[in-house]
């Protein structure tokens with residue numbers, strides 16, 4: 306006999322308007338790489354809905370793509386898929402109006418109430434509903450591409466819905482959209498092996514999850530069998546969502562089990578707040594440690610005063626663009642674009658990407674500039690927000706404000722896509738362990754590597770959530786650094802993690818910027834002791850290694866200095882590096898080292914020079930970062 310669906314009939318939705326003034330934003334109930342989600346009231350009908358405020362400046366797609374995504378969400382009609390009622394642009398944000406899922410994501414529920422994982426009947430119910438959603442989407446020609454616990458949402462009656470079409474693609478699309486379907490996006494630990502092509506640098510060995518038969522004895526045979534079918538590497542032998550639904554495991558799915566796990570959960574916004582506070586506290590203590598480490602390290606530096614002053618410039622900070630981490634990177638490395646991995650399509654050769662590295666950055670800036678000029682509706686008629694709303698969501702223009710330390714990690718960060726803006730930092734304070742996905746163990750050589758390198762965080766279930774744990778980073782020693790170099794793991798795997806790491810810590814960016822300013826001060830002892838000036842606004846999004854406004858090194862210059870050993874013009878701050886290239890020449894003459902090793906040595910010297918500090922641990926972190934480049 307056919308069992309009734311868990312999804313209950315939804316009341317007819319009112320006619321939603323496209324005017325921001327008709328919506329009152331209430332509590333924040335979630336956030337991801339690009340968006341903040343609020344519970345909200347639609348005033349004309351006095352009903353509760355969710356508003357996803359998508360930061361258009363952070364989304365790496367043009368407005369057409371965003372519009373298409375919104376259209377997909379609107380056209381969806383399935384009880385297990387979150388649909389968008391409507392969407393419109395408010396300042397630099399896209400507001401997506403959708404049903405409010407009062408219990409938040411499965412990830413939230415697990416973090417807050419079920420840290421050891423869910424029971425089999427609950428997993429069964431959730432998976433079954435999710436598979437129905439997927440089967441529907443595939444039938445409609447859509448590919449979700451980011452299915453994970455953070456995107457499986459639960460309503461108060463226990464209804465499960467799949468959300469977040471941020472990186473979805475359509476099988477029927479042509480042109481750019483079709484091209485983007487070949488783009489490598491998503492969350493590594495949740496990806497199918499074939500997506501993790503060797504070309505992308507994301508090898509499925511990092512990805513291999515298996516049962517631990519001792520630990521998972523309590524699971525039924527049918528469950529294990531079903532999971533094993535999903536883990537088959539050959540995609541032609543893996544079942545489709547539709548076929549999987551027919552597996553005996555789902556045939557016996559119990560009813561209403563999802564609701565049973567909601568009984569003791571606090572209201573969603575309290576959960577979100579609690580998690581944020583824990584994350585903030587953890588970040589604060591990590592940063593405090595980093596600060597004291599730094600202060601110990603620069604005690605010997607003559608320019609310390611300038612440094613300390615500039616750390617808190619009170620209004621005009623140095624470049625805090627989230628592109629900073631890419632500034633010195635190989636342009637042929639996988640880019641972290643807004644957190645999701647975005648690899649070139651098959652048509653994009655790595656070398657051409659490499660050549661276009663800095664141009665790409667500029668192009669993105671142009672796109673952003675272009676996006677800024679848009680306002681009005683994404684799908685239908687236009688609506689502008691009242692200024693009153695701006696403070697809630699209009700955070701994008703705050704780049705020139707005082708330096709502030711990030712106090713949030715992505716709500717999805719336990720399973721966040723690589724593009725995630727915030728790394729999960731062990732907010733629950735759970736003791737270290739390798740098993741990080743409920744009852745599945747991660748048998749990844751990369752986890753081992755990360756662990757050995759001090760970069761591993763016990764709660765980071767996905768590579769995308771690789772942690773920013775300042776203490777462990779700073780404590781990594783030269784032995785660990787050697788492992789980075791000698792490891793067979795390609796630099797393209799390490800680079801995104803390291804980029805993510807730097808990207809997430811504005812504090813570290815600040816240190817680098819100001820220490821570089823010190824270098825310039827050291828090189829010009831007679832120069833006037835004017836404090837470093839902020840970068841001019843037009844440089845905020847350029848791929849620049851900031852020193853001072855006039856003596857900034859562009860990425861190209863930096864590379865030439867470090868790799869091609871081009872001598873910078875006299876008076877340029879980069880001239881300080883000339884002696885390093887001379888040193889390298891001498892080393893070469895003596896036949897010591899070559900190739901990559903030689904460059905690494907130059908980097909060592911570069912950092913010794915740059916930081917003027919003898920603190921090995923501190924330097925090792927940064928030299929690790931650059932050596933991996």
Ligand SMILES: Nc1ncnc2c1ncn2[C@@H]1O[C@H](COP(=O)(O)OP(=O)(O)OP(=O)(O)O)[C@@H](O)[C@H]1O
Nearest residue numbers: 335336337338339340342355405406410455469471
């Ligand atoms: N309709 C909703 N009702 C309640 N909470 C929601 C809703 N939509 C999203 N959320 C919460 O907000 C979080 C972030 O939403 P979403 O995943 O759509 O943002 P994102 O920026 O696209 O995230 P990601 O980092 O996965 O790309 C979700 O994990 C969930 O906790």
